[in-house]
Amino acid sequence: MAQKFWLMKSEPDVFSYDDLLKAPSKTTCWEGVRNYQARNLMRDDFQIGDGVLFYHSNSDDAGIYGTATVVKTAYPDHFAFDKKSDYFDEDAFKKQTNPWVMVDIKAQSAFRQAVTRARLQAESRLADMMVLKKGSRLSVQPVSEDHFRIIAQLGGL
């Protein structure tokens, strides 16, 4: 299957691209997705080798900081059953059925310069990107190959 491309949002105060670079093997599990649309993308469409744009949301410095690659396809997000986790899902725990999954991603290339949200907005070729649409809250979004390449270029890769 052809390589696909994604944008994944993270609040840098919680987990930044820098944190990913510092993680063992520059790899992390992407726990805590609690939205069915985003889950379905990870569960059904993520393939090993897919490209990821790492986006910092809810920040004064919102934007894309680097790329990553999918190194493990969807598997159960056990944090949903972990009472000590911020991502504990009481409802799912009571039913003893866990609907949530996560994937593993590995840092690929840090951008030489971050591609800020303002920079994304200024680039007419990116005008129809989902992340730039008003009210776009989906934390895992599909990205076209063209957009991925344009952004990697803007990031200095």
Added chain:
DNA sequence: GCCAACGTTGGC
């Protein structure tokens, strides 16, 4: 800090 947009919940 404000608030618009969105997803979910629950009463009816």
Added chain:
DNA sequence: GCCAACGTTGGC
């Protein structure tokens, strides 16, 4: 099944 109320996201 409708929809108002609510909680959350995230840009500004």
